[in-house]
Amino acid sequence: xxxxxxxxxxxxxxxxxFEKNGFIGPFTIYTPDEMDALWDKIRRQLPDRSHxxxxxxxxxxxxxxxxxxxxxxxxxxxxxxxxKKIVDRVTSILGENVLCWRTEFFPKYPGDEGTDWHQxxxxxxASGKPQILWPGENEDNFNGGTITVWTAFxxxxxxxxxxxxxxxxxxxxxxxxxxxxxxxxxxINAVDKEGLSQH
Ligand SMILES: O=C(O)CCC(=O)C(=O)O
Numbered sequence: 001x002x003x004x005x006x007x008x009x010x011x012x013x014x015x016x017x018f019e020k021n022g023f024i025g026p027f028t029i030y031t032p033d034e035m036d037a038l039w040d041k042i043r044r045q046l047p048d049r050s051h052x053x054x055x056x057x058x059x060x061x062x063x064x065x066x067x068x069x070x071x072x073x074x075x076x077x078x079x080x081x082x083x084k085k086i087v088d089r090v091t092s093i094l095g096e097n098v099l100c101w102r103t104e105f106f107p108k109y110p111g112d113e114g115t116d117w118h119q120x121x122x123x124x125x126a127s128g129k130p131q132i133l134w135p136g137e138n139e140d141n142f143n144g145g146t147i148t149v150w151t152a153f154x155x156x157x158x159x160x161x162x163x164x165x166x167x168x169x170x171x172x173x174x175x176x177x178x179x180x181x182x183x184x185x186x187x188i189n190a191v192d193k194e195g196l197s198q199h
Pocket of ligand 1: 106114120148150
């Protein structure tokens with residue numbers, strides 16, 4: 001990631017917007033046809049977990065760990081995270097010495113409840129302990145800090161429940177990632193929300 005021409009760096013104005021809002025985008029990384037072709041190749045490989053980093057039944061507090069780090073066993077995902085249109089933008093924020101320390105899939109099926117509002121800093125929800133410790137930090141004394149690149153592999157629209165972000169909420173943690181929820185699969189999509197039955 002070093003000493004390459006940064007074609008897709010954020011502009012000065014985009015960097016100001018990022019600092020103010022805590023996010024920037026959306027950006028087009030692939031044409032719809034390119035993404036359809038890429039997703040078709042990836043999805044065919046997902047069921048083969050023979051070289052996946054985590055077993056299929058790996059669950060953390062509120063997350064499905066089996067969906068972690070498939071870029072380690074699926075070449076197209078490894079290429080995706082190195083895509084210059086992504087890396088140039090990330091390095092224009094963080095500097096050139098960057099590392100993709102984790103990837104995660106969020107499968108979203110029609111009718112699913114979706115992901116609740118949360119903040120992500122150390123991703124401790126996977127284990128109850130910070131997943132990122134910088135040099136000199138420990139589990140009682142840490143600062144966290146990472147950037148998420150969120151990529152839609154299929155259409156993500158207001159109608160089908162796209163990701164939502166609250167501008168300006170990135171400066172202060174209002175959410176304790178170390179706390180876990182009791183996961184009861186029977187309750188998923190079986191509760192009333194906003195007056196609507198989810199049965
Ligand atoms: O896509 C989602 O549902 C959640 C994404 C998310 O929480 C994350 O990228 O940290």
